[in-house]
Amino acid sequence: MNSTIQINELESMLIAIVVLFLGYFINSKVKVLRKYNIPEPIVGGLIVAVIITVLHQHGTDITFKLSLKNTLMQMFFATVGLAASFKLLAKGGSRVFLFLGVATLYIVIQNAVGVSLSTMLGLDPLLGLIVGSITLSGGHGTGAAWSQTFASDFGLQTLELSMAAATFGLIMGGIIGGPVAQRLINKFELKSEFGGGEHHHAAHPDLVTYSDHEEDRITAKNTIEVLFILLVCVAGASHVKELVDSLGINWLRIPDFVYALFIGVFITNVCETTKVYKVNTETVDALGTISLSLFLAMALMSLQLWELMELALPMLVILAVQTITLAIFAYFVTFRLMGKSYDAAVISGGHCGFGMGATPTAVMNMGSLVSRNGPSPQAFMVVPIVGAFFIDIANLVVLQTYISFIQ
Template sequence: MTFDTYETLALACLVLLLGYFLVKRVKLLSNFNIPEPVVGGFIVAIVLTVVHEIWGLSFSFDSNLQRTMMLVFFSSIGLSANFARLIKGGKPLVMFLVVAAMLIAIQDTVGIFGSMALGLDPAYGLIAGSVTLTGGHGTGAAWAETLTNDFGISGAMELAMACATFGLVFGGIIGGPVARFLLTRLHKEEVPEDENVDDVQEVFEKPVYRRKVNSRAIIETISMMAVCLLVGQFLDELAKGTAFQLPTFVWCLFTGVILRNTLTLVFKFTAPDQTIDVLGTVGLSIFLAIALMSLKLWELAGLALPVFVILTLQVVVMATFAILVTYRVMGSDYDAVVLSAGHCGFGLGATPTAVANMQAVTAHFGHSHKAFLIVPMVGAFFIDLLNASLLKFFVEVAAYFH
């Protein structure tokens, strides 16, 4: 059965509503910050897999709509990257970017050589590496398409969604224990509740937006996103077959960065950050819903155990890296503990997981202004740029061993 654009959009919205309903009512899902599209999408994918196994029916959805929503999301990431915030973060933010880059390199190295040791194509190791762990569901789904085209592997999309979900769960699980272990070194005691007051005027999880969502802000945001898609597609065609060839979404992201900061710095334009965030989230939600509806889970059967071994190793690597590298590089103090817990969150999962990890620590041991400035900024804005740049190199490495 084939569904056209309108049918695909309608079904994707139903998947999202199912996910919202379940996450709201199942505490386990909300505690681990599992995204609504992932919850609803996986349930639908399982149902469609059962239908396929019993009646032999297969379903296909509009891939153009899925791809457009993916590009909208990554354009929003680029449009959110404000250079002024990078300057505000200063040296600690740059140091944390370096730490994040080191983890990406380690994840991809472990993934590539781990997959080869287990008899898999090294491209599968990239999917079980920074593509889905540091990258998350959106980046995982985007690179799955590229790796399928470049390496001819099967089940890449299904594997990417499974790996990203695994990372999301374990990113939330290990953050607390890592922080507890590091806190024993500091002999840090819990802060009484009346002293645990955060007096920050503006923090990431409760930002003060200068512009509200209205029709003008929406039109301006859609206009900027349209430019990102148009220029991104043009640059993608221009770079094909050259040393600068990258996935289309990376060009859209880069275009967004340049466009946002040019408008802000040169023309003194006040970007509608809240609207960019809202429309980007909508794009990601619809994209993930369609991607997950399209999963062919039966193609994962032969990959499940080897990939699980690699992912388990990645969890150990993340915890060890947070303790031995992130904590020490970031100052070996309380702020470094909170940063390490946050790094576990987005190093395996996503920025919301990182924020949840940090909140769990600061709720008992006091606030950390430094951590709440740096981790969300790196996790939400700069990590996708960094990951895309480093993945270009590791894709070449995987191709060499292919």
């Protein structure tokens, strides 16, 4: 039995920041990582995760106390909501439903790949759904939930496979998104309508960039005010989720960060309509970037890579094919259906993130892209809303349809 070393909360936060510094440093020295926009949290987080995995194999487990991780994620999604003014929603609201259609189409294809390859390799076709949209579009939480269903209804023990497949997807989604989108940007010579560089707020004061390099003009007063609003969103999300859960309405049981996003949308548009308060978007930009970076560092440094050892060769083959399929789909289909624009390219990179991993992975991919190529507020509105909320509903419908046919 392994011995355990528990890192306390303060030291865990310090290590998360070190993960970011490590990612920044390595990316600055390795040209290929910069060329293909491999996100810094992926680089630094995987290095720390590998070290922890080696220690695990030698009898020592490292555990982090990351109680702020979920709060940071909710804070980021609250900033997405605060950036979604009526003007932006009116301009790009239709794209949300267009992208939902594109993402739903891919879920159908993703499960077709999983089920067909499982059948060809002599496996239970239901396992194809595990290495399909259950874990790749759904993530760890969806994988764990469906594992219980598979165990009770079909006698299949799939929890270890689900966790391993979701971990694989999280990593690969963060690796392929940047190269796919950057190739599109380079090939079609796409430019952000706001231009490149690091000084967008002088000309566009209401723009939220989510770029690590953006020069945000903020004050201590603005920071405290926006931090207060973000914490209101986080606290409100917790209470709304408790209320919804107590009502027993299953279809309304969505992750708490989605509620934080919608509360942010409500607050910013009430403020905009009544003009009682002006939300400082540069501060929203800075705090959103900080909270996302720290959340991703925490999430990636705590990956249990030894779970991947649960994957047998046939499952690795299926997951490899899934990775290639998504990259091709995002490059040729997502990009074209979303309009063959700069925003469409960034959305394609985001699609790689949550099509293989999770919505935060999608946002990480897009953040890396906009830091290099310029802002894409449309992408940062469309992808989080679809990836955090609508896609789970679509995924459920598609999965139930597949199961009914398989059985």
